[in-house]
Amino acid sequence: MNEAVVLTPERILEATEDVLRRYGLTKATVVDVARALDVSHGSVYRHFPSKASLRDAVAKRWLDRANEPLCKLAAGSGPAPERLEKWLRTAFTIKQKKVCDDPEMFATYLALAQGAREVVEAYKDKQVDLIAKILSDGVAQGEFEIDDVKTTARAVFDATVRYHHPAHAEEWAKPECPSRIDALIALLLRGVRVCKH
Amino acid sequence: MNEAVVLTPERILEATEDVLRRYGLTKATVVDVARALDVSHGSVYRHFPSKASLRDAVAKRWLDRANEPLCKLAAGSGPAPERLEKWLRTAFTIKQKKVCDDPEMFATYLALAQGAREVVEAYKDKQVDLIAKILSDGVAQGEFEIDDVKTTARAVFDATVRYHHPAHAEEWAKPECPSRIDALIALLLRGVRVCKH
DNA sequence: TCGCTGACAGATTTCAATATCTGTCAGACA
DNA sequence: TGTCTGACAGATATTGAAATCTGTCAGCGA
Numbered sequence: 001m002n003e004a005v006v007l008t009p010e011r012i013l014e015a016t017e018d019v020l021r022r023y024g025l026t027k028a029t030v031v032d033v034a035r036a037l038d039v040s041h042g043s044v045y046r047h048f049p050s051k052a053s054l055r056d057a058v059a060k061r062w063l064d065r066a067n068e069p070l071c072k073l074a075a076g077s078g079p080a081p082e083r084l085e086k087w088l089r090t091a092f093t094i095k096q097k098k099v100c101d102d103p104e105m106f107a108t109y110l111a112l113a114q115g116a117r118e119v120v121e122a123y124k125d126k127q128v129d130l131i132a133k134i135l136s137d138g139v140a141q142g143e144f145e146i147d148d149v150k151t152t153a154r155a156v157f158d159a160t161v162r163y164h165h166p167a168h169a170e171e172w173a174k175p176e177c178p179s180r181i182d183a184l185i186a187l188l189l190r191g192v193r194v195c196k197h
Numbered sequence: 198m199n200e201a202v203v204l205t206p207e208r209i210l211e212a213t214e215d216v217l218r219r220y221g222l223t224k225a226t227v228v229d230v231a232r233a234l235d236v237s238h239g240s241v242y243r244h245f246p247s248k249a250s251l252r253d254a255v256a257k258r259w260l261d262r263a264n265e266p267l268c269k270l271a272a273g274s275g276p277a278p279e280r281l282e283k284w285l286r287t288a289f290t291i292k293q294k295k296v297c298d299d300p301e302m303f304a305t306y307l308a309l310a311q312g313a314r315e316v317v318e319a320y321k322d323k324q325v326d327l328i329a330k331i332l333s334d335g336v337a338q339g340e341f342e343i344d345d346v347k348t349t350a351r352a353v354f355d356a357t358v359r360y361h362h363p364a365h366a367e368e369w370a371k372p373e374c375p376s377r378i379d380a381l382i383a384l385l386l387r388g389v390r391v392c393k394h
Numbered sequence: 395t396c397g398c399t400g401a402c403a404g405a406t407t408t409c410a411a412t413a414t415c416t417g418t419c420a421g422a423c424a
Numbered sequence: 425t426g427t428c429t430g431a432c433a434g435a436t437a438t439t440g441a442a443a444t445c446t447g448t449c450a451g452c453g454a
Contacts, residue, residue, distance in 0.1 A: 203427095204427085204428085236428075236429085237428070237429050237430065238430095239428070239429060239430070240427080240428055240429075243427075243428075
């Protein structure tokens with residue numbers, strides 16, 4: 001093969017995403033990926049021990065990319081309540097946009113994620129850490145009153161499952177959805193804020 | 198056929214549940230139901246216009262049965278915060294018990310529910326009404342401070358999706374689950390309670 | 395030596411023929 | 425007269441043979 005174009009895990013992941021986009025998860029095969037890269041499928045197995053590990057690596061890439069804006073928000077500064085609200089709304093919007101823009105791709109992503117438990121678990125833990133960061137900022141600012149920040153962050157995450165877990169994606173397009181999100185965020189903010197009396 | 202045993206919708210539903218329990222949703226057919234009742238399958242269509250309507254009727258029966266204890270709790274009296282907590286915990290326990298006791302049957306119920314959107318929607322609305330009842334009791338008792346009871350009830354329902362929606366059933370058995378439920382309930386109660394200062 | 399190839403075994407998927415099911419209806423039976 | 429039957433058409437599910445895929449590895453070529 002052309003020595004200027006070495007076969008790297010990165011290139012394989014790129015090609016795999018292309019193939020997934022083109023054929024969908026059910027139809028995409030390792031042979032397809034190899035063909036797209038113009039190598040034998042044996043070569044792919046030189047870099048990824050199994051199809052499952054390739055699948056997981058693609059899932060991780062996607063999740064990390066999606067997570068980036070949220071990391072920035074959590075790392076930022078400013079009043080914690082506004083930041084928490086913004087963070088949640090951004091989290092919902094990211095997911096929602098993915099569904100609306102390309103439902104087929106989202107179905108692929110969903111199926112992918114369901115098979116990559118560990119990757120998803122790590123991703124969720126990271127999300128909870130981000131929420132915890134904002135909550136503890138809020139406590140430091142005297143805006144929030146929270147016993148156990150980590151536990152409460154988990155509770156906030158759990159409480160918003162409906163708007164970030166793909167299992168509920170069909171509901172996100174409904175017209176009453178935005179006002180329900182407003183109500184949920186208001187309820188959660190009231191649950192962490194210090195009493196204003 | 199025996200005139201002492203007339204064919205009623207009730208008997209058909211009974212037989213359908215038996216058949217579902219025995220064969221599972223994917224294998225159960227209208228012919229099976231008819232066979233269990235010792236009638237021709239044409240007779241079943243005299244009482245239910247389609248297999249889907251039969252399916253929906255079974256789903257409604259199940260959901261109504263499951264809902265009964267929750268209706269009683271909501272209709273009861275006593276301090277609203279305790280009642281809300283009890284209501285939520287009971288709702289979770291009912292679902293959890295169904296999963297643990299008979300996972301196979303739960304899978305059937307889940308698939309059934311996914312095909313009976315309208316029935317499930319009505320059931321969920323009823324649940325929200327029950328929460329709203331407790332919340333408005335709490336407002337009357339001076340325990341809760343809530344702008345819009347109905348909207349907040351919906352938010353409480355949404356926030357607890359993780360512990361009553363079957364899509365998350367796998368997570369319910371995890372050891373950290375109870376403490377996460379505790380944290381979530383605490384957060385929500387703080388969100389509706391009047392300030393104690 | 396090192397990365398890649400291509401053939402292979404066993405597992406999985408496809409496909410088309412076959413069987414079964416859903417929903418209808420004319421007519422039997424009480 | 426009204427309920428139930430049983431045969432039927434079209435839709436759906438099953439099945440097993442054939443094709444394809446996954447994962448391995450001996451050996452090729454640089």
